[in-house]
Amino acid sequence: MKSDNERIEAFLKGVVLPECESDGHARQLRAQILSRLQAGRAGRGTSSWWKTAALLLGLLGAAALATETIIQVRHYYFYGRAKDGFYYFSTTPENAGTNQVDSIGIAVRGDLDAAGIEQKRKDLEEIDALRQRNARELFRVIDTEVNGKPVGRLFFYKYVLPDGRTEIITETGDESASPAQMEADRQQIADLRQRGQREIRNIIEVEVGGHSRRSLCCRYLLSDGRGVNRFEPDPELPGPVPLTFKQESELARLAVLEKKGEFLGSTQVQVLGRTFSLQKYSFTLSDGTVVTRSEGQPEGPMNGMTAAEGDEFRQLAAANKGETLGTYDEDVLGKPFKFTRVKCVLSDGTEVIQSMGKPGGQR
Amino acid sequence: MSNDASTMSLETPTDRAEEDRASVFAARTEEDRALVLAAQSDTTAAGQLFDKYYPEIFRYVYHSTLDHAAAEDLTSNVFFSAFRHLELFRWRRIPFRAWLYRIATNELRMHYRKQKRMSAANAGPVDPESPTPVPSADTVAADSDDYRLLQRALLELGQKYRTVIVLRYFEGKSLSEICEITNKREGTVKSLLHRALAQLKDALVRAGLTLP
Numbered sequence: 001m002k003s004d005n006e007r008i009e010a011f012l013k014g015v016v017l018p019e020c021e022s023d024g025h026a027r028q029l030r031a032q033i034l035s036r037l038q039a040g041r042a043g044r045g046t047s048s049w050w051k052t053a054a055l056l057l058g059l060l061g062a063a064a065l066a067t068e069t070i071i072q073v074r075h076y077y078f079y080g081r082a083k084d085g086f087y088y089f090s091t092t093p094e095n096a097g098t099n100q101v102d103s104i105g106i107a108v109r110g111d112l113d114a115a116g117i118e119q120k121r122k123d124l125e126e127i128d129a130l131r132q133r134n135a136r137e138l139f140r141v142i143d144t145e146v147n148g149k150p151v152g153r154l155f156f157y158k159y160v161l162p163d164g165r166t167e168i169i170t171e172t173g174d175e176s177a178s179p180a181q182m183e184a185d186r187q188q189i190a191d192l193r194q195r196g197q198r199e200i201r202n203i204i205e206v207e208v209g210g211h212s213r214r215s216l217c218c219r220y221l222l223s224d225g226r227g228v229n230r231f232e233p234d235p236e237l238p239g240p241v242p243l244t245f246k247q248e249s250e251l252a253r254l255a256v257l258e259k260k261g262e263f264l265g266s267t268q269v270q271v272l273g274r275t276f277s278l279q280k281y282s283f284t285l286s287d288g289t290v291v292t293r294s295e296g297q298p299e300g301p302m303n304g305m306t307a308a309e310g311d312e313f314r315q316l317a318a319a320n321k322g323e324t325l326g327t328y329d330e331d332v333l334g335k336p337f338k339f340t341r342v343k344c345v346l347s348d349g350t351e352v353i354q355s356m357g358k359p360g361g362q363r
Numbered sequence: 364m365s366n367d368a369s370t371m372s373l374e375t376p377t378d379r380a381e382e383d384r385a386s387v388f389a390a391r392t393e394e395d396r397a398l399v400l401a402a403q404s405d406t407t408a409a410g411q412l413f414d415k416y417y418p419e420i421f422r423y424v425y426h427s428t429l430d431h432a433a434a435e436d437l438t439s440n441v442f443f444s445a446f447r448h449l450e451l452f453r454w455r456r457i458p459f460r461a462w463l464y465r466i467a468t469n470e471l472r473m474h475y476r477k478q479k480r481m482s483a484a485n486a487g488p489v490d491p492e493s494p495t496p497v498p499s500a501d502t503v504a505a506d507s508d509d510y511r512l513l514q515r516a517l518l519e520l521g522q523k524y525r526t527v528i529v530l531r532y533f534e535g536k537s538l539s540e541i542c543e544i545t546n547k548r549e550g551t552v553k554s555l556l557h558r559a560l561a562q563l564k565d566a567l568v569r570a571g572l573t574l575p
Contacts, residue, residue, distance in 0.1 A: 012532040
């Protein structure tokens with residue numbers, strides 16, 4: 001004799017389920033989802049070369065010193081994930097193992113698994129190739145002045161990958177300079193350095209076995225509005241220190257990405273007439289080498305906005321609380337752009353003027 | 364001890380059909396893994412993923428609500444939510460299919476909750492004798508009398524019981540799939556099914572059905 005539950009099961013198995021189809025809804029929903037997905041991916045690709053080129057030069061290179069970036073077909077590798085959640089990728093240094101590094105890097109925001117990281121790495125190589133061929137669309141240019149001082153131009157490029165996906169990358173213009181442009185930049189930077197027209201934004205000191213090296217992260221404003229960062233040796237403490245590239249790389253990973261040092265205290269140094277406050281940490285590398293690394297910024301105001309000021313400015317701009325100062329046309333990389341100048345005054349009195357350029361101005 | 368006998372039948376996952384379902388399930392899972400990985404960065408693959416799962420999820424939602432318009436709305440919510448978070452989806456935790464069903468089950472839970480609130484707000488004092496919310500006007504579209512009777516009886520069950528019945532008997536899910544969708548252990552799912560069947564029997568008998 002069947003149990004009640006077996007009888008119910010038999011009944012359930014015998015029930016004829018109604019047909020249900022919804023082709024129209026499926027088509028409509030599919031189109032909506034894919035278009036949102038595409039738009040989201042285009043937006044999500046926004047990455048910051050301007051921030052990371054400097055950062056990775058700092059990462060890899062305290063050893064990089066005065067080397068210039070050379071544009072060539074490059075392989076990218078995944079460098080690591082920082083505590084701030086960014087994934088760092090860098091070009092493979094051609095001369096790894098020596099004390100010279102040519103490398104640029106990029107930070108990518110998001111949540112990537114192993115496959116996502118590999119896909120992103122490949123995408124960056126594709127983007128690099130597209131950049132070399134200038135197969136990209138410059139769709140926005142932004143100039144920013146803080147308290148009357150320009151802080152450098154940003155270029156927003158749209159790259160269409162071979163499979164149709166779109167990535168948007170923010171660049172300083174330093175990433176895609178031609179050899180001739182680089183040589184011109186090098187000369188201009190040397191002139192600016194000679195005249196003391198550089199801003200030291202950060203210094204890094206490394207001490208190993210009684211040898212010390214101090215690197216200065218200098219920002220130069222070029223005549224075309226670009227702002228570029230260069231790591232340069234401090235003539236007072238030029239090094240070298242007895243570290244291989246592999247050890248430099250490990251040190252950078254521990255210090256910048258993983259922040260795994262033992263805090264030794266704070267100290268102050270005078271560099272070119274300014275006082276810098278340094279935080280000193282001790283790191284033990286995997287081969288047992290003990291390295292002391294200190295890093296710090298100048299005391300007093302720096303050109304540009306702090307992170308908090310940047311956030312406040314974005315909020316004000318998004319809420320249209322800025323004052324439009326006017327518009328003007330300017331050629332950017334040979335194409336006409338129309339710029340709109342907007343002024344915002346932050347709560348601490350900092351005055352920020354942003355000029356946003358879009359294609360379409362008059363020559 | 365008829366219920367015990369029924370429990371025994373539910374606790375026999377080694378039957379052939381269950382084994383077959385499990386191996387098909389494993390193969391589908393592997394297939395899905397590649398598709399989902401591709402869809403995380405490729406819109407064409409995302410389209411394929413949608414095509415693969417839309418009919419199944421729509422059917423599940425429709426069979427749970429018997430309301431075509433509500434099924435479309437809820438299915439939209441499921442896919443918008445899933446694709447918005449596609450890049451956060453981690454295979455280690457749960458297969459993609461089960462993840463979609465989980466989202467759908469959650470949408471259904473919210474739908475029923477909203478309906479309950481609305482009927483409580485609109486109907487004044489609750490008449491304990493009156494049946495719980497009935498399917499909407501779309502019910503007439505159902506072409507099975509038994510099914511409509513069943514739907515009415517199912518609506519008397521709690522959400523967790525209704526879910527396991529629909530998944531098991533309407534959608535043909537294996538016990539392991541139901542475990543993944545509901546995020547419950549096998550023993551718990553078996554127990555839920557057992558109690559759900561018992562409650563459903565009572566509801567059907569009350570509705571005048573003579574069991575075979």
